[in-house]
Amino acid sequence: MTRVVLLGPSPGPDTSPTGLKLAALPGDPTVAERLRSQLTSLDPRPAVIPSDDVAAALRSLADVAETATESLLIIPENSVVHDELIYQITKTKRGALALVAKEPRPDMTDEEAQEDSVPIDEADPEIGLSRLEGLPVRSRVGKSRVVSVGTAAHAVTRPNAVMLGPVHLSARNAPVLAQTCRELAAMAHTFGPDDDLVQLIVFGLVRNGVSVGIRGRRDLFYRRVTTQEEVNEAGAEMAGMDEDRARLNNAVKGADGFFTTYFVSTYSRFIARWAARRGLTPNQVTLISIALGVAAAACFATGERPWMVLGGVLIYFAFVFDCVDGQVARYARKFGVLGAWLDATFDRFKEYVVFAGLALGYVIAGNSDDIWILALAALGLQSVRHLLDFSFGISNRRKPPAQLPTLPLDAPDDRALRKALVRRKEERSQGLRGLLKMWTKAGKFRAVHWARKMIVFPIGERFAAIAITAALFDARITFLTLVIWGSLAAAYTLTGRLMRSLV
Numbered sequence: 001m002t003r004v005v006l007l008g009p010s011p012g013p014d015t016s017p018t019g020l021k022l023a024a025l026p027g028d029p030t031v032a033e034r035l036r037s038q039l040t041s042l043d044p045r046p047a048v049i050p051s052d053d054v055a056a057a058l059r060s061l062a063d064v065a066e067t068a069t070e071s072l073l074i075i076p077e078n079s080v081v082h083d084e085l086i087y088q089i090t091k092t093k094r095g096a097l098a099l100v101a102k103e104p105r106p107d108m109t110d111e112e113a114q115e116d117s118v119p120i121d122e123a124d125p126e127i128g129l130s131r132l133e134g135l136p137v138r139s140r141v142g143k144s145r146v147v148s149v150g151t152a153a154h155a156v157t158r159p160n161a162v163m164l165g166p167v168h169l170s171a172r173n174a175p176v177l178a179q180t181c182r183e184l185a186a187m188a189h190t191f192g193p194d195d196d197l198v199q200l201i202v203f204g205l206v207r208n209g210v211s212v213g214i215r216g217r218r219d220l221f222y223r224r225v226t227t228q229e230e231v232n233e234a235g236a237e238m239a240g241m242d243e244d245r246a247r248l249n250n251a252v253k254g255a256d257g258f259f260t261t262y263f264v265s266t267y268s269r270f271i272a273r274w275a276a277r278r279g280l281t282p283n284q285v286t287l288i289s290i291a292l293g294v295a296a297a298a299c300f301a302t303g304e305r306p307w308m309v310l311g312g313v314l315i316y317f318a319f320v321f322d323c324v325d326g327q328v329a330r331y332a333r334k335f336g337v338l339g340a341w342l343d344a345t346f347d348r349f350k351e352y353v354v355f356a357g358l359a360l361g362y363v364i365a366g367n368s369d370d371i372w373i374l375a376l377a378a379l380g381l382q383s384v385r386h387l388l389d390f391s392f393g394i395s396n397r398r399k400p401p402a403q404l405p406t407l408p409l410d411a412p413d414d415r416a417l418r419k420a421l422v423r424r425k426e427e428r429s430q431g432l433r434g435l436l437k438m439w440t441k442a443g444k445f446r447a448v449h450w451a452r453k454m455i456v457f458p459i460g461e462r463f464a465a466i467a468i469t470a471a472l473f474d475a476r477i478t479f480l481t482l483v484i485w486g487s488l489a490a491a492y493t494l495t496g497r498l499m500r501s502l503v
Helices: 031-039 054-067 083-090 110-114 171-186 197-207 228-239 243-250 258-263 265-277 282-302 305-332 337-364 371-397 415-427 431-444 446-455 459-472 475-502
Strands: 002-008 047-050 071-076 079-081 096-102 139-141 146-149 161-169 213-215 222-224
Touching: 002 031, 002 054, 031 071, 031 079, 031 083, 047 054, 054 071, 054 171, 054 197, 071 079, 071 083, 071 171, 071 197, 079 083, 079 161, 079 228, 083 096, 083 161, 083 243, 096 139, 096 197, 139 161, 146 197, 146 415, 161 171, 161 197, 161 222, 171 197, 222 228, 243 265, 243 305, 258 265, 258 446, 258 459, 265 305, 282 305, 282 337, 305 337, 305 459, 337 371, 337 459, 337 475, 371 475, 431 446, 431 475, 446 475, 459 475
Parallel strands: 002 047, 002 071, 096 213
Antiparallel strands: 071 161, 079 222, 096 161, 139 146
């Protein structure tokens, strides 16, 4: 569950969301009615905090955070937003996440725009006076997180964004939020009328060392409205956007390998939508994938060329439906422990039963039974790789998050914070950390990015290698490919994980 906190606007005839009608949307709801209905599945009884008195609002938010045992979603009550955007924000794995709108500055280089921290200006920091989405541009964001936030009384260096509204925090950051809100309430008299409550919250979190990730709207809609004219514009714009297409695109994992990205996900998402709309569950799709994998193994076991070619086609589609089951789960939002277990377990089962089929077919075709040695080598190597992946994942989750520099809330500008970030960047650029960072930054080159994806020999590349080599050659070539490529992948990943474990 997620604890929802609605930040109410200052009361007035033009700003109360209870009277603003979204006439462009079905049902003619008010802004407040629609938002509450969208949030019902998260929290049927959200906390509502009026924001006309900033100090009182901050203290009320601190009270909510102190008693929170689940994640928190803080969102202005006058928000017009797509359901899918709420879903994506609340399903983040980051400890804190804010929805932002960036405003590119002409004096910013491409390299600066990609960095989390950049060198300090010789000139005094300046508060952004331009406006975006009706708010002053008083935030500095980098590639993946908020670097600094300003207020009417706190300068920020080279501002380039605003905090749009929704902020999501994990339960572990709730105590920090409570403490931050109480500190901010004590200095509320220093804030100006243009200071937005959401930006104040993120301002305090960042200065207290919380890593606040960023997310843009992309192909989804979010806007705060204060007048009926703005509501009408927002409703018309949102109705013209294809939310279902955005939801479908989000069902595809963004970190897939080369083969999966270009030879499966380009069309598998449409199979997933077709299956979801006809009531097929992810587990049923998994069973289809298993059946195709077993059928491929049976074809390979004949040892005859036409059946080997058919086996290659079937193992390819077994992998396609292995991708589709996860995409159906994400598109239809049908998740379960059984499904996750079936997917992980039978991925291995399909792979290993195909190994057995290939080896058996090789022997039936009159070749040497030494093929079983290669089959066992491929199976053992892949099993060890899966074991290393699992154990490293468990160990990495126990690693405490890196500590970010902090800055007193009453510091008039962010000079000290940004200097600390520069020092931290320099320290992390030395030794093993520097080597790892350099290799990570090399990923901005497309060729390097895909080479790194392919060298680890993910499941898509493995199934492609099996399908192609089995159809065109024989099982011996298939197993040699799996053993040689798998050994290189194991050496690469093991080296990287050892280095990451030492820094």
